[in-house]
Amino acid sequence: MDDGSAPQKGTVTQRAIERIKAMIGEGRLEPGQRLPTERDLAAQLGISRSSMREAIRALTVLGVLEARHGSGIYVTRLEAGDLLETFGVVADLSRGPQLVELLEIRRVLESTATALAAARITADQLAEVEKHLTAMNATDDPEEILAHDLAFHREIAAAAGNETMAAILEGLSSRTFRARVWRGYQEEGAFARTRREHAAIHRALVARDPEAARAAAAAHVGEVEEWLRAQLGP
Amino acid sequence: MDDGSAPQKGTVTQRAIERIKAMIGEGRLEPGQRLPTERDLAAQLGISRSSMREAIRALTVLGVLEARHGSGIYVTRLEAGDLLETFGVVADLSRGPQLVELLEIRRVLESTATALAAARITADQLAEVEKHLTAMNATDDPEEILAHDLAFHREIAAAAGNETMAAILEGLSSRTFRARVWRGYQEEGAFARTRREHAAIHRALVARDPEAARAAAAAHVGEVEEWLRAQLGP
DNA sequence: GACCCATAGTGGTCCGACCACTCTGATGGT
DNA sequence: ACCATCAGAGTGGTCGGACCACTATGGGTC
Known part of the structure; x- marks a missing residue:
């Protein structure tokens, strides 16, 4: 039996x-x-x-x-948000070269999401993006800047229409992850550059130009990626 | 106190x-x-x-x-493999529209990985890819084809040099995920098309042409994506 | 010196008790 | 008849202890 x-x-x-x-x-x-x-x-x-x-x-x-x-x-x-919440653990526990790999992935996904958003974003969503853009430029508090920075990209990812992709990007931009990488990055006076790059992304969204949006987003993440790569090298 | x-x-x-x-x-x-x-x-x-x-x-x-x-x-x-093993759960439990979103992500990552591989793949790795390509074309057993198909893409992802990306792609190509989607896809006689697409990817790798590799990989995944989208539509 | 095995230590499993919280239906007032 | 209240049952959360299954170590044996 x-x-x-x-x-x-x-x-x-x-x-x-x-x-x-x-x-x-x-x-x-x-x-x-x-x-x-x-x-x-x-x-x-x-x-x-x-x-x-x-x-x-x-x-x-x-x-x-x-x-x-x-x-x-x-x-x-x-749904994507439920199942991918654990993805943040990967970002939180990764170190060294693995962080660069994660940023490489984020660059690919973020540029794709931003390109999609340029084609699909609604007026309301665009207004929300602008809100965080201006709020981000109106303060000098790093904590507040970081919060609006995250919200800026979150809105764009949401506008791309792929919830799963948005959830992954959310994990790749988790508070602790960003805090660890950006702390050093922004101490080098990268605020101005960040603002320029965000402005470029926003312009591409307004112009509904997917290719420009893709390039701007890739460059944005790429900057951080290159900085981190240089940090680990020597 | x-x-x-x-x-x-x-x-x-x-x-x-x-x-x-x-x-x-x-x-x-x-x-x-x-x-x-x-x-x-x-x-x-x-x-x-x-x-x-x-x-x-x-x-x-x-x-x-x-x-x-x-x-x-x-x-x-x-390491990436350890932490991203749970990613397969997402693929296994997703249904309907979420599967399309996952394939969209896979298309983006797979095309990027294949492009990177075209630039970096070694002779040994290329030989391994060819081995699975010929083995895949030499049998009619769906199970065996699926196994070599998975290995084909796994080798390419490994050659791209981003372990984290490879681990995510591994999760997005988990046995149960592929089995669920490909069962229907290949029943429509898609074997021939799959072989053509794999051959195109291989040619791009041999030619060390990243852009051709990116396009071939995107088209390959895109085919399945479109088919699945059509399945869910009406 | 090589092998074997008793033993201590560790994770794996089970049980039973009790606590903290939620939901429901009976109660009593209006 | 309606509604607010609250006691009870049911559920997940926590605890402590007991025993099992496996590993690793070291001493004993050949």
Whole structure:
């Protein structure tokens, strides 16, 4: 007799994670749907509540599940923002050459997103971009500048119409990541250059010129990339 | 008196995750280094072993830690491959319009990687690419074709010299992802077209022509992208 | 010197209890 | 009949302890 627990590969928790992931992949669990209780789930898979909790915690951190205290466990909407939140961890824990690689990726994606935005951005979205551009130029507080800088690019990424790309870029621009790289970059008086580059991006958006937008965004990220590369070299 | 446990935001497990992440970010824990035992860690943070285990499990799934039964808990190398393994989950759980967005991202990254590879690929790497190309054309078994197809692009991504980009592309080409999309795509007799496109990519690599390589790769992914878009439309 | 194995130490699993929070339905007043 | 209130059940969160499975180490044996 096969009781269905034949394989026995890996830890029981790992197997539980795969089982739940499979249930979602096969459509047996829909986005937003509520799961059985931890106790029931554990009983169904024949494992202890402790092990099941570890599996649930892992999937929670991955943005697949969401646990609401006192209410239950739910599948997230499974949208880009939910699943790619963990992408920020990569940016936060990367160092040295890996940071350059991440900036290289950001350059490629950011320039593409900016080009798409130039073709698709609405008047309202453009107004929002301008708001952050002027606010960024109206203060000398590095913290505030950084916040508006992030919002500036976030608005553009949103206007590109690819939520997944926007979510990845969000992770590649996470607060801690930017703070670590930009701290040194802007100490070299790069504020003026940054403002010029942002202005160029904005002009391209207003002109609805995708190629100009792509070039401006690539140059913008490329500047930081080259600076960081030089920092690591010698 | 402040006992240092003032904040109390979120669950204790979540706080433990942040603490360990911070330790790594601050360099107090180096890649490959061994951590204290679960029991010691729990005591240090003043939480139960159960909660600490959930934190460790979460970081294990994220590719930050690695638990070796009977030996101890270690920090991974923190390289792109380790941290981006979870990226495959996104591809596996995405559906509908989100799949198109992922293919759009793959088109951008794959074309960039292929262009870089055209400029940097070594003779050995090129030979490996050719091996998979011929093997792919020498069989009719869809499974085998898929395997060599994946390896073909994997070699090219590796030759591009950006490990992080290669790791992301790996996630975007995970077995289950490709299987889901390509099943339908190739049922329409797309084998011939796929072979032509792969040949074009290979020619560009041999000619060391980055722009031709970029175009060929973009067209290759774009074909699948358009097909999928059409599938979802009506 | 090489091999083997008892042993201590570590992560993996399970259990049971209790706490903190949420939701619901019965209660009582208007 | 309606609504505000609140006690109870149900759920996730935390804890402590026990035992199992595996690894690594060092001493003993040949």
